[in-house]
Amino acid sequence: MDAASITGARNWEAVRERHPEAVAGLEDGLVRSDDLADAVIAQMHQRGVAWPRLLDMVATGAEEPDTLPALADLLRSASECPAWFDPALAEAGARAWWRFGTLQSSTLYQSLIYGYKAQGFVRPLAATGRLGEGTLERVQNTARWVAEATAPGSMRPGAAGWVATIRIRLLHALIRDHLLVDRSGSGVAWDVDAWGVPINQTYSALTISGGFLVLPLMIGRDLGIRYSSAEREAITHLWRRIGAVIGVDDDRLPGDFAAARTLFTIAAEFELEPDEVSKQLTRALLRDGYDLQNAIPLPGPVVSAMGLVIKPVLSTSFSAISTRWVEESAVGGLGLRRTPLHHLVDVARPAVRLREVLRATGVLGSERAVVRRELRTVRRGLGLPPVDAEALTQPG
Structure with a gap:
């Protein structure tokens, strides 16, 4: 196995030293894969269980464990809280996150670009044949999952965020199975020696912690958001x-923010070579990764016509702004271009800081009111139902 070839990192050995x-x-x-989730998908195929039924079984807690014992094992494992887990601390984290929920949601585009830098990350997506298509759907589905998973109380076993996370975990396993197992008999399969395991533990851990x-x-700090050290933890x-819950090995998940930041910094030292697939995904994200139809309250044909002018402007702006947080060695490979428009962040910063002053002085209401308002705004935009008010008063 050649880690440099799998990842596209030119200087893998130098960073290793x-x-x-x-x-x-x-x-x-x-x-490394996710053995529990992979076992569920293998058993799903063996027993002829349809994918939609599998998803329903996740939502109902696998009420028929004999149908898919592997799923019952996975749900049991995901329901067990590890020794390090503190529900009250996770609840505090959710509240801190959602104080700036709308701004945090906007960072999703950069989170996706973070993954697009690496050839090994985008290779499974390329192999499934979905690159330039379905961009908006991909963004919205990811945004819905983040909104569900980070809502206060939503990671309790059986809660909406927990269920959504298990479903994402199984979707990753389904994609792995599709790529690793030649069920069609075509004779073409994924080359693990050359490409590593698709959606492997390394990329999963870096996606979550980085x-x-x-x-x-x-990004929030660059925009003017200030979290205390306790809030970051x-x-x-x-x-x-x-x-x-999504299936990352426990020893690969940083135990505190300093460890997460160290891992992020080390990962940033790799000089990645984004390929044409990376560039195509980034281009599609900047061009089609937002929904003008719902953002502009005008008839569809009018919005479509406006989009001919607005989309190029947004794409150029997003491209320039993104260069603030992408390693210089990867900017060109992703097709990004740094222009003076990246200073739009500096223009926005005073407004963000003013909003935090107003919040801290109570002008915007209590913390619970702020969190509820942010949740309502983001969830409405994503087509999600409101969060149960009771969840805002219970530990996660």
């Missing part, structure tokens, strides 16, 4: 729990 233990863990994770935790908090705890 600087951080031997961390890089050894990353290399090992490239060929793309969805450290990067959004870094609480948010880290929440995402650690989400990572565990």
